[in-house]
Amino acid sequence: MRYAAITVTVYLGLSFMMLSAQTTGYPDALYSRPERTRYTETSLHQDVVSFVESLRQKSDLVHVETMGTTFGGRTIPLVIMADPAITSPEEARLSGKLIIYIQANIHGGEVEGKEASLQLMREIAFGKMRYLLDNQILIFCPVFNADGNDALGPNNRPNQDGSPYLAGQRASGQGYDLNRDGMKLETIEGKAFMEKMILRWDPLMLVDLHTTNGTWHGYAITTAPGMTTAGHPGTTEYLQNELFPWVNEKVKERAGYDIFYYGDFYEYPPRTFYGMAAEPRYLTNSIALRNRLSILVETFSHDRFEKRISANIAYLTSLLEYTSVHSLEIQNLTETIDQEVTQEIRSSGGTMQKGVTFEYKQPGQKTDLLVYEVKGGKRTGKRVWFSDVNLMNQYSAAKFAVVPKAYVFPAELAAIAAKLQEHGIEVTQSTQNDTYFGESFTITRLNHDAISYQGHRMASVEGSFNGGSAVMPAGSWYVDMAQPLAYLIFLLLEPASYDGLVVWNYFDDYLVDRNVNSVAVTYPVFKVFSGGSGILSEGLDQDKITAMYNPISGKISVFGLSVEHPSQIEVTTVSGSMIKKLNIPAGRNNCEIELPHVATGIFMVAITSLGKTIVRMVMIRNME
Known part of the structure; x- marks a missing residue:
């Protein structure tokens, strides 16, 4: 845990309707193109580069790096702001301060976050917002999709x-949606983001600034947390329960803007409001699987340009005031989650299950919703409230798979190992032949889908799991799941994962070559429950053995068997009369026991392995 003194400052006197009205006297280079053109034009890439360079030259709080260079040859600038200034991740970590990454313009036409970032950086460096650096380090990427930003046209938005x-x-300049690259990491910008930002700086919070594509809800700002789905729920719960309520109230207080969950509705009057998609291909969702806080911020596309910028500034300022006060809390939260994920694998890998596909959690929850009124098929310009709208913005698993202690796959699949390592996942090669269970x-x-999507005909597989063993030669790739990125690994490598490497065609050649x-x-990826040099042998675990009766199948299911060693199972009545006896070979961690027709009552299930016996009682109510 981190403990330190923090400074708390909150500035409430700023009007957000036109931030530049409060900031006269700056050199021309420190006014953005919208400010200089009465908000009729947006900044080009060169405008951003010139602004950032001027900021660097004139402020002692600013360090500038380049994240990468786009397909079109444009640089992607990073602006690191700290008080006192820092120039490296090592200095940032030694400061003990929270690192926050604010990214704009992932979609080149959604330009409000870019302009808000420029104005906010200026106010932090020279205006009344320097206090936002008291307890945190801010890294801005104003123009992530630099090629898309400069591909101007009147019909783009x-x-x-x-x-x-x-x-x-x-x-992007190559025609890809950069907000669909979270798992495959194939775009120039996506690769640079992972290498130069996530793996280099490891920000504990990411803020991704967007603008909606035409929805007619009634909110200036909508937000969503990164959807953790199979991951640790701690970051999402913290945002929804702690951070969002405070920030939303503060934005309403200081700027009058209403905030709601990001999403859309498809009928009028609205009956259901659908929230953020769950797939980790989306940037904020992929970051949530890394145990980091991530926030999607969407301004309302039908608002005027200056209001969309103002809304971003109001939200970012309120958010950064919260994070400054709760800097240590956020650092401790993410550190704890990293530890809990690793420990969860060590204690329950090979027995616990997580979702691999997800659907909206039914039946949803009722909410009031603010939308633009429609009369006679036309919008009146008025905003009206509707009650009892079904809010669908949480997910539950539709299909499960066992989370293993490790994955192992052949040496020939070096491209799979490289992709995992590109995500920052620890992958090793075995030095000897090993047997795994x-x-x-x-x-x-x-x-395969009939239509290409993001350069892929997305794939899915049909089949079934089978317990057993695998003998893997030296040189095989081994991925120990006892690491903080375990649930990212899980969704990348599970064959039925809704957004894994199977989906993105990474196993196509291997499978097609084998007809x-x-x-x-x-x-080719084997799920390891025990065995091998990387995992200690295990017998029966008192905490993992469960037995339950399924009245539909008429069978008793037993879970948590020793995979490395055979087990013997006896089902008896309470008085000791034998009902069923069977031997379970090594390589299976669960089994189903089909029972003969017997009377209802309580039965004893005794599981024995390596001389250790664990007994479970099962109530059978109806054998018909």
């Missing part, structure tokens, strides 16, 4: 009602 008249395109997946069919749709093929 039709839902912005010509404000500004020209805006960039959504896609766990599960393999047999693929009976490989399917996957003509014969059954074993998925």
Whole structure:
């Protein structure tokens, strides 16, 4: 845990309707293009670079780095602001301060966050907002999609009602949506982001600034936490329960803006409001799987340009006031989650299950919703409230898989190992032949979407898991799950994961070479429950053994068996009469016991392995 004294300062006297009205007397280079053109134009990439360079030259709080260079040859500037200034991640860590990363313009036409970042950086460096650096280090990336930003056109953002008249395109210079790269990490910008920001600086919070694509809710700002789905829920719960309520109230108090969850509705009057998608291909969701706080911020596209900028500044200022006060709390939270994820694998890997596909949690929750009124098929310009709208913004697992202690796969799949390492995942190669016990997946069919998406015909597999063992030669790739990124690994490598490497075609060549749709093929990634030099042998664990009766199948299910060693199971009546006896070979951590027709009552299930016996009682109410 981190403990230190922190400074608390809150400035409430700033009007956010036009921040530049409060900041006269700066050199021309420190006014953004919208400020200089009465908010009719947005900044080009060169405008941003010139602004950042002027900021660097004139402020002793600013350090500038380049995240990378785009396909079109444009640099992606990073502005690191600290008081006192720092120039490296090592200095940042020694300061003990919270690191926050604020990114704008991932979609080139959504320009408000870019302009708000420039104005906010100026006010921190020279205005009344220097206090935002008291307990934290802020890293700004104002123009992440630099190529898309400069691909100006009048029809790129039709839902912005010509404000500004020209805006960039959504896609990158190579035609990709950079906000779909969270798992595959294939774009130039995505690779640079992971290497130069996430792995180098390890910010504990990411803020991703967007603008909506045309929804007609009634909010100046909508937000969403990173959806952790299979990951540790701690970051999402903290944002929803602690940070969001405070920040939303503060924005309403200082600027009058209403805030709601990000999403949309598809009928009028609205009956259901659907929230943020769950797939970790989205940037904020992928960051949540890394046990870091991530926030999606969307301004309302139909508001005027200056209001969208103002809304971003109001939100960022309020957010950064909260994080400054709670800097140590956030650092302790993420540190604790890293530790809990690692410990969870050590204690429950090979027995616990997590979701691999997800759906909206039913039935949702009722909420009041502010939207723009429609009468006679036309919008009146008035905002009206609707009650009892079904809010669908939480997810539950639709399909589960066992989380292993490790994954192991052949040396020939070096590209898979490299992709994991690109995410910052620890991957090693075995130095000897090893025998592992766990599960393999047999693929009976490989399917592909008919239409290409982000350069991929996305794939899915059909098949089933089978308990057993695998003998892997020296040089095989070994991924120990006892690391903080365990649940990111899980969703990358599980064959049925809704957004894993199977989906993004990383196993296509391997499977097609083995005639996957003509014969059954074993998925090359083996799930390790025990065995091998990397994992200690385990017998029965009192805390893991469970037995329960399934009235639908008429069977008793037993979970938590010793995978490395065979087990013997006896089912008896309370008085000791034998009902069923069977031997379970090594390699299986669960089994189902089909029972003969017997009377209802309480039965004893005795599981024995390596001379140790654990007994569970099962109530059978109806055997019909």
